[in-house]
Amino acid sequence: MRRTLAKASFHTALNLLFFTMIGTALLALTYDLTRDTIARSEENEKLKLIKQIVPVSAYDNAIMKDTAPLVADTLLGNDSEATVYRGRLKTQPSIAVLQAIAPDGYGGNIKLIIAIHFDGRISGVRVVSHLETPGLGDYIEIAKNNWINVFNGASLESHQNKDWKVKKDGGTFDYMAGATITPRAMIKAVHKALQYYRLHRDKLFEDNPNAPPNLDKTKEVKEKRE
Amino acid sequence: MTTQEIKDIFSNGIWKQNAGLVQLLGLCPLLAISNSVVNALSLGLATTLVMTLSGSGVAAIREVIPNEARIPVYVLLIAVLVTIVQFLMNAYVHALYLVLGIFIPLIVTNCIVLARAESFASKNGIRASALDGIAMGLGLTLIITILGAVREIFGRGTLLSGIDLVFGESAKFMVITVIPDYQGFLLAVLPPGAFIALGLLIALKNWIDLRATQKASKPDISGTAIPAI
Numbered sequence: 001m002r003r004t005l006a007k008a009s010f011h012t013a014l015n016l017l018f019f020t021m022i023g024t025a026l027l028a029l030t031y032d033l034t035r036d037t038i039a040r041s042e043e044n045e046k047l048k049l050i051k052q053i054v055p056v057s058a059y060d061n062a063i064m065k066d067t068a069p070l071v072a073d074t075l076l077g078n079d080s081e082a083t084v085y086r087g088r089l090k091t092q093p094s095i096a097v098l099q100a101i102a103p104d105g106y107g108g109n110i111k112l113i114i115a116i117h118f119d120g121r122i123s124g125v126r127v128v129s130h131l132e133t134p135g136l137g138d139y140i141e142i143a144k145n146n147w148i149n150v151f152n153g154a155s156l157e158s159h160q161n162k163d164w165k166v167k168k169d170g171g172t173f174d175y176m177a178g179a180t181i182t183p184r185a186m187i188k189a190v191h192k193a194l195q196y197y198r199l200h201r202d203k204l205f206e207d208n209p210n211a212p213p214n215l216d217k218t219k220e221v222k223e224k225r226e
Numbered sequence: 227m228t229t230q231e232i233k234d235i236f237s238n239g240i241w242k243q244n245a246g247l248v249q250l251l252g253l254c255p256l257l258a259i260s261n262s263v264v265n266a267l268s269l270g271l272a273t274t275l276v277m278t279l280s281g282s283g284v285a286a287i288r289e290v291i292p293n294e295a296r297i298p299v300y301v302l303l304i305a306v307l308v309t310i311v312q313f314l315m316n317a318y319v320h321a322l323y324l325v326l327g328i329f330i331p332l333i334v335t336n337c338i339v340l341a342r343a344e345s346f347a348s349k350n351g352i353r354a355s356a357l358d359g360i361a362m363g364l365g366l367t368l369i370i371t372i373l374g375a376v377r378e379i380f381g382r383g384t385l386l387s388g389i390d391l392v393f394g395e396s397a398k399f400m401v402i403t404v405i406p407d408y409q410g411f412l413l414a415v416l417p418p419g420a421f422i423a424l425g426l427l428i429a430l431k432n433w434i435d436l437r438a439t440q441k442a443s444k445p446d447i448s449g450t451a452i453p454a455i
Contacts, residue, residue, distance in 0.1 A: 012295040023306040030310045034317035041320035
């Protein structure tokens, strides 16, 4: 009796293992097949958002192609390499689009893109992806609400450190009743991105913002020649 | 399969055993996503697709799986299918994926999918199970779309708002403003409004059924006894 029970359990376990393996294989296959298309549609979505927050008059270069990698930084909240898009007017730096992550949203990471004028004023912010509660915290999406425009024109000069909070916490930013965790996370992330920008502004517009300064010489020469 | 069997499957799925009105399974997405027609219809169709696939999948492997391991295997199968649908939607209908967002993975938790796998697909053939998935899914889609329409009209005074997220900016003209300058009625948009509207829909269905049975029984009992339902 005991032996048959053990045998039956073993049989069941094997069965489960078998189906789990098939399931995993199917998922891996679909993931692999759709990965490139998904990356492409996310990229397209991002470009669409970038166009929304970067005024056409602010640049005359190919902003989508003028990119540089950004290493992980706590001020940006990214734990893997991100990209900065750089706009220039008559070859002078004019606007930068940073990618940042607000890690403390109600549903985890909120991925943002933030366009900052050269002088440190925010041109616009958009949410690339988030898992906030539908109907409550999702007003950060431009498709649902205009709230995200509260950041337009803000800078570290126009808002003191203590102002970078929702009104409820003594800051100057509006929010919507019912969801304060989401805007808190957003405001914090945007504030930190501005601090990052202030610290790294001049390097951001160089050919390789992450390289040590002395290595950049050759590339600068090359750029001047062009 | 005879035509009668097919008819039965569809009348069960869409009316007699309707997932939203009679079995009351899958209430979570039913209430959460039915705040606009576009959301409701999109998630309904995604659920229908998953149910069709899971129905045929379960029917195909029902002979192989040991009885005591069947529920985990069904759950596994459904979860795999939903994730595949999620990948595919993310890749090929990205705008729609952005609209439905977190509700697509939540199809896994929709009890109606597992319920049909257990109560129908595990006892019937592949074709019948696939049809049952389609019928049940369409029944659910019908109900959440009606709920979505009712809640959207009362809550926001529009119909089909957000359709531009599915078909692109050019589809914006399809948004119908039913009540111009409407101030909005928050209750209809929030979950309590969904409960109330669903309750009214269930009452309506029961009333229609009651009238149908009364009509049918009238010649015999000449309107004395009303059969209790």
